[in-house]
Amino acid sequence: MRKLIVIALLLAGLWGGYWFIGAKATERAFAGWIAARQADGWVAEVDDLTTQGFPNRFDTIFTGLELADPDTGLSWIAPEFQILALSYKPHHVIAAWPGTQIIATPLQRIEVSGRDLKGSILVAPTPALTLQRSSIVLEGVNLSSSAGWTSGLERGQFATRQLDSGQNRHEVHFEAVNLTPALSFVQSKDEDDLLPPVFEGVTLKANVDFTAPWNRAAIEEARPQITHIDLTEFKAKWGELELWLAGAVDVDDQGIPTGNITVKARNWHQMIEVARASGALAPSLVSTVTGALQFVAGLSGDEETLDVPLRLSGGTMFLGPIPIGTAPVIVIR
Numbered sequence: 624m625r626k627l628i629v630i631a632l633l634l635a636g637l638w639g640g641y642w643f644i645g646a647k648a649t650e651r652a653f654a655g656w657i658a659a660r661q662a663d664g665w666v667a668e669v670d671d672l673t674t675q676g677f678p679n680r681f682d683t684i685f686t687g688l689e690l691a692d693p694d695t696g697l698s699w700i701a702p703e704f705q706i707l708a709l710s711y712k713p714h715h716v717i718a719a720w721p722g723t724q725i726i727a728t729p730l731q732r733i734e735v736s737g738r739d740l741k742g743s744i745l746v747a748p749t750p751a752l753t754l755q756r757s758s759i760v761l762e763g764v765n766l767s768s769s770a771g772w773t774s775g776l777e778r779g780q781f782a783t784r785q786l787d788s789g790q791n792r793h794e795v796h797f798e799a800v801n802l803t804p805a806l807s808f809v810q811s812k813d814e815d816d817l818l819p820p821v822f823e824g825v826t827l828k829a830n831v832d833f834t835a836p837w838n839r840a841a842i843e844e845a846r847p848q849i850t851h852i853d854l855t856e857f858k859a860k861w862g863e864l865e866l867w868l869a870g871a872v873d874v875d876d877q878g879i880p881t882g883n884i885t886v887k888a889r890n891w892h893q894m895i896e897v898a899r900a901s902g903a904l905a906p907s908l909v910s911t912v913t914g915a916l917q918f919v920a921g922l923s924g925d926e927e928t929l930d931v932p933l934r935l936s937g938g939t940m941f942l943g944p945i946p947i948g949t950a951p952v953i954v955i956r
Contacts, residue, residue, distance in 0.1 A: 645710060646674040649681050660843070666691035666698065682707045694845070695956045696729035714748040717741060728956060731770040738763035746838075754793075754837040758782040766805070777801035791833040791847065799825045819862045828856040846955045849874045854884065864897075865889040872935055878954035884933040886942070891916065891929035904947050912945050919943060 653672055660667035670687025683706045691698035705719040720740035726733045739762035746752040758780065765775040779799035786792045802822040833847035841847055850873065857868040865888065872882030888894050895913055898904035904912060920929045934941040935950045 643677075645713075646677070646681055649674045649683055649713075653683060653685075660690070663843070664693050666693075676707070676710070679710050680707065681710050681713055691727075696727075697956050698725075698727045700725040700727075714752070715743075715745045717743055731768045733769075734767045736765050736767075737761060740764065751836070751838040751840070753785075754783070755785045756783065761799075768805070772805040773803070774805035775803045786830065789830075789832055791836055793831050793833070793837070795827070795829050795831050797825070797827040821861075823860045825859045826856065827854075829854045848876075848878070848955055849953050852880070852882075852953075862893065863890040864893040866894070868933075870933070874953050878952040879938050880935045880950055880953055881937075882935055884935070886929065886931055886933045888929045890927055891920065892927075894929075898947065908945070908947065912942065912947060915943060915945055 650672060657667045657669055657672075666689060668687070668689045669685050672683065672685055674681055674683045676682035685704045685706075686702065688701045688704050689698070701721050701724040703721045705717075707717040707719065708715065718741065720737075720742075722738070723734065723736045726735060739760060742757060742759035744754070745756040746754055759782070761776060761779040761781070763775075763777065764779070765773070767773050776799045779797070779802070782796045784794045786794055799822070802825050803820055804822065830853040831849055832851040834850055835841065835845075835847040837847060851871070852874065853871045854869055857866075859866045867887040868884050870882060870884035872880040872884070874880050892913070895904065895909065895916070899906060899909050916929055916931065917926065919931050920926050931943050938950050940947050940950050
């Protein structure tokens with residue numbers, strides 16, 4: 624019995640020593656990263672940085688955190704941010720964001736608030752810390768921009784998984800319930816009363832290729848850019864409008880997409896009104912587009928259901944043969 628007690632005390636002492644050394648090493652690593660960003664010209668400040676969680680966890684808590692990348696103008700301010708990890712599996716972490724934080728770009732400042740913002744992040748156990756898998760849970764999230772728009776969702780989940788089928792390819796999945804879009808014409812009291820203020824449900828599934836891995840360099844140097852999107856499913860229910868999209872596009876160095884997306888819409892007349900009200904469709908084209916799509920829908924035997932290709936080419940979107948507006952520019956700051 625005495626030997627067992629001695630062995631148990633010895634093991635406890637060794638484990639305690641491991642935890643203490645690991646905790647201090649974790650703090651030094653994060654403090655060193657902050658110092659390295661300052662040396663690179665970033666705004667990188669933290670009021671306090673501590674690691675706790677003895678004996679089985681390395682829970683690092685940042686208070687008064689502020690980061691700003693001078694190259695992109697992207698900044699993030701958080702009163703508290705937590706990175707939680709098991710001491711025997713430090714490459715699998717839980718990230719916990721504060722109830723309120725600020726994200727800013729050169730164009731706007733966005734206040735983000737939420738009841739629950741947590742993420743599970745698994746990275747490769749190498750110095751590059753390449754992202755392998757992530758899952759972020761969102762509850763009661765609201766966004767308010769200095770540019771005048773607001774957005775939010777009741778609950779949602781965003782997940783990614785690195786795929787072996789292509790270099791720097793990730794499977795992306797997003798679901799949201801009661802999503803309020805950042806569209807001023809929807810949130811205002813439009814006299815046409817086009818749509819309710821929220822999407823009842825949104826689902827997105829896609830495989831996305833990037834120019835580089837999502838790892839430490841993606842934060843420290845430059846964000847990887849999208850080169851290809853294979854949209855396997857996008858579906859949304861917005862009032863009486865039900866929308867499905869699927870297809871694939873390539874994205875060039877300027878962020879301009881080229882490819883074909885199949886659009887299926889039930890009660891599609893509302894889609895035309897949304898495009899008109901948002902400015903995506905010029906008023907002079909409304910009657911032409913409506914007539915053409917009425918003809919296409921009629922071919923299927925159901926004039927309320929539309930099944931038509933959306934083509935993106937040369938920076939322009941075409942619905943069938945008709946140009947309907949400028950294609951979105953896809954750039955990650």
